[in-house]
Amino acid sequence: MDRALALATxxxxxxxxxxxxxxxxxxxxxxxxxxxTVALARSPHAGAGRxxxxxxxxxxxxxxxxxxxxxxxxxxxxxxxxxxxxxxxIDVRHPSFTDRALSARSRLLQAIALHTGRAxxxxxxxxxxxxxxxxxxxxxxPLKRWSRVELWSxxxxxESYYGNRTAAQDAxxxxxAEQAPAGDFFANPVTTALAALALQAAAPGTGATRxxxxxxxxxxxxxxTWRFATSDVWDTTLTVRTFHGTAAFDRHxxxxxxxxxxxxxxxxxxxxxxxxxxxxxxTTSAALIALNGVGDLPGATVRAGLRHLARQxxxxxxxxxxxxxGDPPVDDVVAHVVTALDQYSGRHQVPLAAARDWLTGRxxxxxxxxxxxxxxxPYATAEVLPALGAPGHxxxxxHPAARAxxxxxxxxxxxxVEAGSPSTPAATGLALAAxxxxxxxxxxxxxPGLAYLVETxxxxxxxxxxxxxxxxxxxxxxxxxxTHAFAAHGLVSGRRRxxxxxxxxxxxxxES
Numbered sequence: 001m002d003r004a005l006a007l008a009t010x011x012x013x014x015x016x017x018x019x020x021x022x023x024x025x026x027x028x029x030x031x032x033x034x035x036x037t038v039a040l041a042r043s044p045h046a047g048a049g050r051x052x053x054x055x056x057x058x059x060x061x062x063x064x065x066x067x068x069x070x071x072x073x074x075x076x077x078x079x080x081x082x083x084x085x086x087x088x089x090i091d092v093r094h095p096s097f098t099d100r101a102l103s104a105r106s107r108l109l110q111a112i113a114l115h116t117g118r119a120x121x122x123x124x125x126x127x128x129x130x131x132x133x134x135x136x137x138x139x140x141x142p143l144k145r146w147s148r149v150e151l152w153s154x155x156x157x158x159e160s161y162y163g164n165r166t167a168a169q170d171a172x173x174x175x176x177a178e179q180a181p182a183g184d185f186f187a188n189p190v191t192t193a194l195a196a197l198a199l200q201a202a203a204p205g206t207g208a209t210r211x212x213x214x215x216x217x218x219x220x221x222x223x224x225t226w227r228f229a230t231s232d233v234w235d236t237t238l239t240v241r242t243f244h245g246t247a248a249f250d251r252h253x254x255x256x257x258x259x260x261x262x263x264x265x266x267x268x269x270x271x272x273x274x275x276x277x278x279x280x281x282x283t284t285s286a287a288l289i290a291l292n293g294v295g296d297l298p299g300a301t302v303r304a305g306l307r308h309l310a311r312q313x314x315x316x317x318x319x320x321x322x323x324x325x326g327d328p329p330v331d332d333v334v335a336h337v338v339t340a341l342d343q344y345s346g347r348h349q350v351p352l353a354a355a356r357d358w359l360t361g362r363x364x365x366x367x368x369x370x371x372x373x374x375x376x377x378p379y380a381t382a383e384v385l386p387a388l389g390a391p392g393h394x395x396x397x398x399h400p401a402a403r404a405x406x407x408x409x410x411x412x413x414x415x416x417v418e419a420g421s422p423s424t425p426a427a428t429g430l431a432l433a434a435x436x437x438x439x440x441x442x443x444x445x446x447x448p449g450l451a452y453l454v455e456t457x458x459x460x461x462x463x464x465x466x467x468x469x470x471x472x473x474x475x476x477x478x479x480x481x482x483t484h485a486f487a488a489h490g491l492v493s494g495r496r497r498x499x500x501x502x503x504x505x506x507x508x509x510x511e512s
Contacts (some may be wrong), residue, residue: 001494004454007461008488009246012239013253015481020256021264022239023232027467027478028225030063034079035193036216036226038112041083043200045213054224059083066467068375069474070094071102076475078109082116093122100326101473104150107133108194111154114161115197130158137171141325145278146191149178153191153198160201168202175199176208183215186277188229190472192216228477233264234273237286238485242492244294258294261287262301269304270312281312281319282333282373285340292343306348309337317354321372330372331362331380335387342387359384363401374468375476376417378430379486381405385437402438405431406445413448414456417468425456425463426483429490436493450494453487463487 016022037055040048065076071094078090090113097106110123111133124132133155143151156171175195178185185191196216199209220226240257243249264287265271270279271287288305291297312319318329319337338355341348362369369380381401388399397403408431409415414423415431432449435441457463465483467476 001450001454001491004457004461005246005488005491005495006248007457007459008484008491009243009248009461011461012243012484012488013249016253016256017232020258020260021232021236022257022481023230023235024479024481025221025230026228027480028058028063028221028223028227029467029475029477030059030065030076030080031475032189032193032226032228033058033063033224034076034083036189036196036220037083038079038116039193039196039200040213040216041085042116042197043213044204045210045217047217048213051217051220054220055226056084058224066476068476069096071096071099071105072474072476075105075109078113082112082118087118089119089121091121097122101328104147105472107154108150111157112197115157115201126158126161130162133158134167137174142323144322144324145178146186146188147324149175149185149191150194153194156198156202160198165202172199172203172206172208176203176206179208179211183211183213184219185212186229187274189216189219189226190228193226228471229274231273231479232275233261233271234283234286235479235481235485236260236264237271237283237290238482240290240294241286242485242489244290246492254294258291258297261291262298265301265304269306269308271305278323279308280322281309282321282336284308285333285336288340289336289343292340302344302347306341306344306350309341310348310350313350316358317351318358319355329358331359331369332371332373332383335359335369335384338387356388359387368401368404372473373470375470376427376430376468377405377408377419378415378417378427378434379468382430382434382437385434398435398440398442399438402435402440405434405438406440406442409445409449413452415449417466423452424465425453426465426468426486428452429487429493432490432493436497441497446494446497449490453490457487 033055037052037059041052059080063080065080066072074091074094081088090109092106092109096102106123107129110120110129113120114126136151137155152171152174156168159167159171175198185195192212192215196212199212203209236257244254264275266279268279270284272279273283284305318334320327320329321333334355338352341350341352368377369384371380371383385399385401408419410423412423414428416423417427428449432446435445462484465478467478469477469479469482471477
């Protein structure tokens with residue numbers, strides 16, 4: 001175990017960037033490559049046709065839609081069909097599309113189908129879709145900036161279909177106002193591809209359109225794919241939370257990482273998931289957790305972060321992820337905020353009882369917690385337990401949620417993302433972290449899990465894994481930096497468990 005943790009630490013130090021952060025391109029999937037392919041296939045820009053061909057070659061080479069959720073499968077199946085121009089109708093009939101958090105995926109598919117002349121099964125119908133989008137852009141509900149661009153892009157496509165040139169051009173101006181100098185929109189290929197479709201339809205030949213297409217051409221990778229947005233701030237919080245306390249990391253990696261996180265704080269006091277975008281409550285709380293106990297910090301850094309979370313608390317005592325209307329509170333985000341505020345309990349007066357009661361009620365009602373931003377029981381359990389004061393309130397046999405998680409371990413010693421699926425290193429590391437946080441220190445649980453992590457580690461100190469992070473929901477993406485932090489956290493928890501067991505044994509010996 002010590003050797004495995006040393007290898008993991010060596011890898012993380014070797015991959016730290018010059019600015020002190022960690023960042024890795026996520027694994028490829030259909031969504032980004034299909035959308036960018038569709039956008040470039042309709043562009044007269046030099047090189048766009050060839051880039052679209054390369055995108056199609058990757059998609060036709062065995063890319064399969066994600067199948068963990070019906071909407072994820074429907075979205076990727078539809079986008080694959082649109083990119084490969086198979087001609088079959090776009091299907092948005094599944095009842096899950098009516099979920100408030102997922103209905104935007106249906107509108108996206110319907111608008112692109114309308115723009116490309118593809119039939120649609122289910123959905124609102126063109127006239128109703130037009131009314132819905134026009135109503136949404138006329139409203140004043142707060143939205144994430146990239147969601148606002150996506151909404152206006154769909155509006156521009158539909159108005160262009162109906163021949164309303166004035167409305168489409170007005171939408172194009174709103175879109176162009178959010179464009180970065182490099183031509184992208186928040187470095188997000190989904191948003192940028194939708195903007196490219198809209199700008200080509202409503203404002204062809206403009207500088208904004210040319211820059212947008214040029215960005216898509218420049219950001220295509222050698223394998224023909226485009227990848228989801230990277231998350232340097234979030235990945236750095238995960239890395240610090242895992243490795244802080246490891247001697248080599250504290251000496252060689254922590255100072256620069258702390259400096260990066262302090263510098264990444266936004267003027268509103270919060271932290272963004274990636275540099276340069278708006279603050280969200282999940283990353284803000286994760287940054288405060290990561291910075292706790294790292295040494296001297298500028299006093300204004302923590303004060304501003306705490307004030308931001310205090311301002312973001314809803315009337316019911318909970319927090320949503322984004323500063324966006326319609327974004328519901330989710331278990332992991334509420335728990336992260338509570339945990340962060342607990343760690344700075346003497347420096348604020350934010351009431352937390354309602355949030356803790358809500359988390360307890362969620363467990364009572366569902367029998368488990370469900371995370372909003374990662375798939376699986378191990379992550380949800382590991383991240384919620386600290387908000388409830390575990391292990392101090394876990395009981396002699398550990399917290400019930402930790403015991404339930406322990407029961408899902410597979411015969412190979414590892415834990416699955418969900419019971420009945422294969423073991424993965426990230427799920428196993430998270431499960432061991434949850435057992436520690438839930439006060440369950442039984443050797444029968446820990447030994448096989450630690451052995452699994454040691455045996456599945458590669459020679460370079462990393463682990464293989466599967467997509468775990470939602471983005472955009474309910475699609476999943478795989479970030480190697482996050483897999484590494486989650487798997488290694490199991491080893492770190494194992495080291496702490498040995499120390500706890502040794503202390504317990506010493507006390508028992510003294511009492512005897």
